[in-house]
Amino acid sequence: MNWLKAVEDTVTGLGYEMVDCERNPQGLLRVYIDRLPGGQYDQAGEFVTVEDCEKVTRQLQYALEVANADYARLEVSSPGLDRPLKTAAHYERFAGQDVEITLKAPFQGRKKYKGVLEAVAAQEGAEGAQAGWQLIFKVGEGKNAVEQALGFTLDEVREARLVPVVDFKGRGRRAATPAAQDVSVDEAQELGDQNK
Incomplete structure (x- = not known):
């Protein structure tokens, strides 16, 4: 069993998705995990936690030792x-x-594009046609912007x-000065003196 298969089997066996795995010449093995959509660890609005990473790390240490x-x-x-x-699933x-996205070869003089990702169905009857993707983006500024x-x-994407x-909408704003009902009589007197 090679080490990459051991990593992937361990991560997926724990109910996570292995997004990527990197190994550098200095011996660092970096594994990126995510929660599977609809999986046991997928909760609305939640991301991978420190506990998730600890859990996977402990299991990977054993699996990598067995895989030598x-x-x-x-x-x-x-x-x-x-x-x-x-992957296509991503x-x-x-x-x-x-x-x-960054393309492998430039299209109209550029390789980088940013926009909304959409699936495009294969055309019926077209021989060798395959489903593809498209990026919807705006060119120009303000009223002159064109989609x-x-x-x-x-295969074309690097x-x-x-x-x-x-x-940041989830954070509440804190008032710069407390409301009168939130301070004691002595503090209210001090605040009144400061405002004069």
Whole structure:
């Protein structure tokens, strides 16, 4: 059993998805895991936690020892907010979201595009036609912006990643000065004196 198969079998056996696995010459083995959509660890709005990474790390240490894998250090982490898309299943899962792709060969003078990912069905009757993908993006600014679509297949993509979305709406705002009912009489007097 090779070490990569041991890693993948262990991660999927625990109910997670192995997004990527890197091994560098200095002996670092880095494994990126994610929760499977609809899986036992998938909860709405939740990401991979430290506990998830600890759980996978403990199991991987045993599995890699059995597989006699040579590594100096093991890191298990989430794929991050800019999660890479590597397989057709990844593209299907994240259709409708903002994605940044880098093409292998330039198209109209550029390789990088950012837009909304959509699936494109294969045309009926076309010989050798396969389902593909398209990126819907805007060209221009403001009222002059025009939507365009870039069709591509997975073979044409060098790298694809989700565009990170950071939402701070869940945080409550704290008032700069406390409301009168939240302070004692002595504190209210001090606040009144300061405001004069």
